[in-house]
Amino acid sequence: MRRKKAALAVAAPLLAILAGLLLAPLRERPDHPAGTRTPEIDRPNVLLITLDTTRADHLGAYGYRSVRTPSLDALAKHGVLFEQCVASSPLTLPSHSSIMTGLYPTCHGVRVNGNTALSAAHETLAEAFAAQGYDCGAFVGAFVLDGRWGLNQGFHHYDDQFDLKKYKKLDLGLVQRPGDQVVSAALSWLDNHGDRPFFAWIHLYDPHTPYAPPEPYLSEYKRGGIVGLYDGEIAFMDEQIGRCMAWLDEHRVRERTVVAIIGDHGEGLGDHGELTHGYFIYDYAVHVPFLLVAPWVERTRVAAQVRTIDLYPTLLSAAKILIPEEVQGESVWPLLDSRSAAAARHAYSESMTPKVQYGWAPLLAIRTPAHKYIDAPRPEFYDLRDDPHELADLGATSSPLVAEYGALLEKLIADSSSGAPAPVAADLDSETVARLAALGYIGAPIPERPRTGAHAPLIDPKDGLAVHEAIQRAGELSNLDRYAEASCTLEQVLREDPANPQAMLLLANCYVELERSNEAKRLLSSVLQQDPRNVQALVCMAKILQGEGQGEDVIRVCKRALEVDERNTLAHTLMGQAYMDRQDYANALPSLQRAVEIQPKLTQNHLNLAACMIGLKRYADAQRTLDEILAAHPKFPLAHFHLGLLYEGMGDLPAATQAYRAEIDLNGDCYMARFNLGRILLRRGDLDHYMEQMREVTRIAPENPLGYLFLARGLLQQDADPGEILDLANKGLVLARTPEHKALAYFLLADVYSRRDQPQLVQQALEKAKQHQRRTEK
Numbered sequence: 001m002r003r004k005k006a007a008l009a010v011a012a013p014l015l016a017i018l019a020g021l022l023l024a025p026l027r028e029r030p031d032h033p034a035g036t037r038t039p040e041i042d043r044p045n046v047l048l049i050t051l052d053t054t055r056a057d058h059l060g061a062y063g064y065r066s067v068r069t070p071s072l073d074a075l076a077k078h079g080v081l082f083e084q085c086v087a088s089s090p091l092t093l094p095s096h097s098s099i100m101t102g103l104y105p106t107c108h109g110v111r112v113n114g115n116t117a118l119s120a121a122h123e124t125l126a127e128a129f130a131a132q133g134y135d136c137g138a139f140v141g142a143f144v145l146d147g148r149w150g151l152n153q154g155f156h157h158y159d160d161q162f163d164l165k166k167y168k169k170l171d172l173g174l175v176q177r178p179g180d181q182v183v184s185a186a187l188s189w190l191d192n193h194g195d196r197p198f199f200a201w202i203h204l205y206d207p208h209t210p211y212a213p214p215e216p217y218l219s220e221y222k223r224g225g226i227v228g229l230y231d232g233e234i235a236f237m238d239e240q241i242g243r244c245m246a247w248l249d250e251h252r253v254r255e256r257t258v259v260a261i262i263g264d265h266g267e268g269l270g271d272h273g274e275l276t277h278g279y280f281i282y283d284y285a286v287h288v289p290f291l292l293v294a295p296w297v298e299r300t301r302v303a304a305q306v307r308t309i310d311l312y313p314t315l316l317s318a319a320k321i322l323i324p325e326e327v328q329g330e331s332v333w334p335l336l337d338s339r340s341a342a343a344a345r346h347a348y349s350e351s352m353t354p355k356v357q358y359g360w361a362p363l364l365a366i367r368t369p370a371h372k373y374i375d376a377p378r379p380e381f382y383d384l385r386d387d388p389h390e391l392a393d394l395g396a397t398s399s400p401l402v403a404e405y406g407a408l409l410e411k412l413i414a415d416s417s418s419g420a421p422a423p424v425a426a427d428l429d430s431e432t433v434a435r436l437a438a439l440g441y442i443g444a445p446i447p448e449r450p451r452t453g454a455h456a457p458l459i460d461p462k463d464g465l466a467v468h469e470a471i472q473r474a475g476e477l478s479n480l481d482r483y484a485e486a487s488c489t490l491e492q493v494l495r496e497d498p499a500n501p502q503a504m505l506l507l508a509n510c511y512v513e514l515e516r517s518n519e520a521k522r523l524l525s526s527v528l529q530q531d532p533r534n535v536q537a538l539v540c541m542a543k544i545l546q547g548e549g550q551g552e553d554v555i556r557v558c559k560r561a562l563e564v565d566e567r568n569t570l571a572h573t574l575m576g577q578a579y580m581d582r583q584d585y586a587n588a589l590p591s592l593q594r595a596v597e598i599q600p601k602l603t604q605n606h607l608n609l610a611a612c613m614i615g616l617k618r619y620a621d622a623q624r625t626l627d628e629i630l631a632a633h634p635k636f637p638l639a640h641f642h643l644g645l646l647y648e649g650m651g652d653l654p655a656a657t658q659a660y661r662a663e664i665d666l667n668g669d670c671y672m673a674r675f676n677l678g679r680i681l682l683r684r685g686d687l688d689h690y691m692e693q694m695r696e697v698t699r700i701a702p703e704n705p706l707g708y709l710f711l712a713r714g715l716l717q718q719d720a721d722p723g724e725i726l727d728l729a730n731k732g733l734v735l736a737r738t739p740e741h742k743a744l745a746y747f748l749l750a751d752v753y754s755r756r757d758q759p760q761l762v763q764q765a766l767e768k769a770k771q772h773q774r775r776t777e778k
Contacts, residue, residue: 041295043197045257046129046315047248049241050099050201052092052142053208053277055266056085056289058234066224067231071242072291075261079293080336084305086347086367087265090277090285092144093151094352095264095308096203100124100151102312102327104348106416109423110149111352113278116423118150123324125312126154129199132321137193139186141205143175150424155201159185174479178214179204179240187247197256197319204240207233207267209276227269255295258318262311263288271389273465276472280461281349281365281374282390294318297336304335305369307347328416344368348412354461357502358468359448361458366409373405377457381405467497474506483510501527505536517544533564535571542574549737554578569595573608585615603629603636614646622646635666641673653680671701678710690714705741708732712748726752739775746772 056062060069061076062083088098088105097103097110101122105111108122118124126136137157145151145160152158159182162175186202206213213221213232221232241261248254268274271284278285290306292314309329316323317331330345347367354360364375372390374380379395381402386392395402450456461468470493477486490507493500504523511520521544527537538561545553558575561568572595579588592609599605606625613622623646629639644659657680663673678693691714697707709732712725729752733745746769753761 041256042320043132043134044294044319045197045253046134046199046319047244047257047259048125048199048201048311048315049244049259049261050096050203051207051237051261051263051289052203052205053265053267054234054237054263054289055269055284056263056287057284058231059289061291062289066228067221067234069234069238071238071245072261072289075241075245075259075291075293077299079259079291080297080300080302080332082290082292082302082304082306082332084303084369085262085288085290085308086305086349087263087286087288087308088347088349090265090279090281090349090351091353092142092264093149096145096151098309099262099264099311100126102309102323102329104309104328104416105350105352106348106413107326107328107420109420111350111423112356113144114149115356117148118153119421119424120150120153121421122326124151124153125315126199126201128154128316128321128324129319130154130156132319133196134199134319135193135196136199137186137189138201138203139182139189140203141177141179141182142203142208145203157189159189161185174210176205176208179206179237180243183240183243187243190247190251202244204237206237206240230267230269257295258315259291259293260311260315261289261291262308263290264308273469275469278353279351279465279468281351281363283372283384283388285351286347286349286365286367292332300336302332302335303369305345305347305367306332306335307345310345346408346412348409348416351461354459354464354468355448357471358459358464358500360461360464363461364409364413366405366412371401371405373402373409375406375409376462377460378462379406464497467493467500467503471500471503471506474503474510478506478510478513481513483513486510487514499530501530501534501537505540508537508540512544517548520544532560535561535565535568538564539568539570539574542571546574546578549581551578551581567598569598569602569605572598573605576608576612580612580615583615585612588612589616603633607636607639607642611642611645614642614649617649619646619650637667638663638670638672640666641670641676644673644676648676648680653683656680669700671697671704671707674700675706675710682714687714687717691718703735705732705735705737705745708735709741709744709748716748716751722752722755739772743769743772743776 058064058067060067060073061081087095089095089111091113093113094105094110097108097118098105101108101118101124103122108118110116110118126138130136136155137159138152138155139159140146143160143162146162147158147160152160162177182202182204186200190198190200207230211226211229211233212218213229213236217232217236218229221228221235224231245254245259248257248259265277266285266288267277268280268284272280272282274280274285288308290308290311307329310332311329313323313327313329313331314333317333323331349365349367351363355362361377366373367384370383370385372382372384374395379402380390380393381395381397381399382390382392383394384390448458450458470489474486474489474493477483477489487507487510490503490510493503494507497503504527508520508523511517511523521541524537524541524544527534528541531537538557542554542557542561545557555575555578558571558578561571562575565571572591576588576591576595579585579591589612592605592612596605596609606629610622610625610629613619613625622642626639626643626646629636630643633639640659640663644656644663647653647656647659657677660673660677660680663670664677667673674693675697678690678697681693682690691711694707694711694714697704698711701707708728712728712732715725715728726749729745729748733742733749736742736745746765750762750765750769753765
């Protein structure tokens, strides 16, 4: 899908500085400035380094004196420094999506972290370079840019190696790796990439929270408190940039390489009350550094305003690659020619966090070098020449400029979003989705919440900052497993804002972890009463019900979720599992097949489908799938366990025993493998080792009834103390959730009572067992 670029017409009353805001035409060659030092280079290498969470006003090249950044300073002395570069979003994934496509978020559709992925309908920088024979490699420092969110399109190598298993909760801001590891991976790839020109993207995440610079930067900067530690991270990041430049020099390719360094967004550090980023769009959050070094340019500073979306056409132009017509950015090369009278460039920024997470008004801004207008229930307007820190809001004045900028912003949004493809879901497995959803990343946007009354304005984010910061703190506490403290914070939020759906969803998750499931369900019911189509609440409710063994309710709730979002893989998986728990494999099959269709690259989806095939006795299909899984991932959790189920179903007990032992060797806490192995050992007459496995099952899974019931069964065969057997059977009965397990418990009790010569209790237990047995047969 490719859209024709829409020109942005300017209303007649606008100032001359806003005239001519047209998007760039298709270009075949770069527009280099006059006075180049060297001839144009055919197919230059391109090195792109993105600086996450980096404020322009915290770099030495931009006048900051509290941090040492010798590498960036040296690049600024040999290249172009853009004094006013504006990002389109204060969040990592949306901003990088704009950098990599040259499109505003209104077009590419990625508005917040984690919720949607970049559509394949858009052509990325890597795709454009790869089509021209470039070797393309990417190296990212945070899970928020994992390839499953679509930015891996076009890269031959996308280095996003994060060990997610060690994280109980997947806070997108915390799953990261330090810049030295990222750069080492990049340099290793560059050492071996071959003779083709390269496009390499290196993403450095270090200035993001938590601020923990390594030595010697920690000792040097910690005296400056939080801001000092932030600066220390920047200094460490600068060292890694120096390593990249040293590699270019050592391999004598600096004179054939275009180097672009650009920020994705800034950091609050307490300005306007915001501690981090992602909420407001004042300049501390969207004014980012941009340095451009190429063999044909001299040192210069560009005062004209540019945008991060301008990087895309700039780099393609440098390599003489055609710029796709849909691109909304413009090459910056003409700005380097002092004789050029380039038209002023507007800059659009947005924060959708208040809208998506809370149902409040979004923040939408348009900026020129002179002014900035922020659309909100109470619009804001700033004269950046006299008020660069945006402290004197002129939005309430009757200045015609306010209305003019508002009209321009409205038209820009309409034009830039026209014909945009629908957002797409990220390629995430059900476990990852569930862990992200627990922190509020995944789910449909919250419905709009006006102040009071149907026609009242939406809540202004300026009025909700305290609530937002409290919810952020609760999320941090939850990440540290401090659920009781997180609950107290969220309960206080709900006392102040009783209808806040995000607080209720997060608090429900805390209650689940605190084993207060009834309170969690009450909160989720409140969310669904406000918004019956809230997919996140529906799926969370389904997971609680699944844990309670309420299969029918799980299916009902998942069907409701799928009516809203038919591609919700977690809902398909939960529904399939609910049918599987009832051994209704025929009805489970369509749900699990659909999960594979939606996310075919995810191994867990294939494993779930293989398990269903085993239940249907389609052993050949199941074995094919399991063999493929184990060939690619020999240690994939539960793959050997399901292979054991398959062999057991086929009657090959020696092979089943071997498979179960392989699963136990890889994952000693897999109680299911131990349970099944124990059953096979009992069939072989090895009662002692059967008992050993069942005792392990009770230790590993103390909340599962099977260990207690089958351990009691073994003790009966050993003629053990009836008191111990009675205790185990009663424990199993209390924990039993299915009629089958309850029937087994009562049969065991009947046997114990018989040995104690208590015929009345025997009869009562047998009647109960037969009642549950009849329910099982139904």
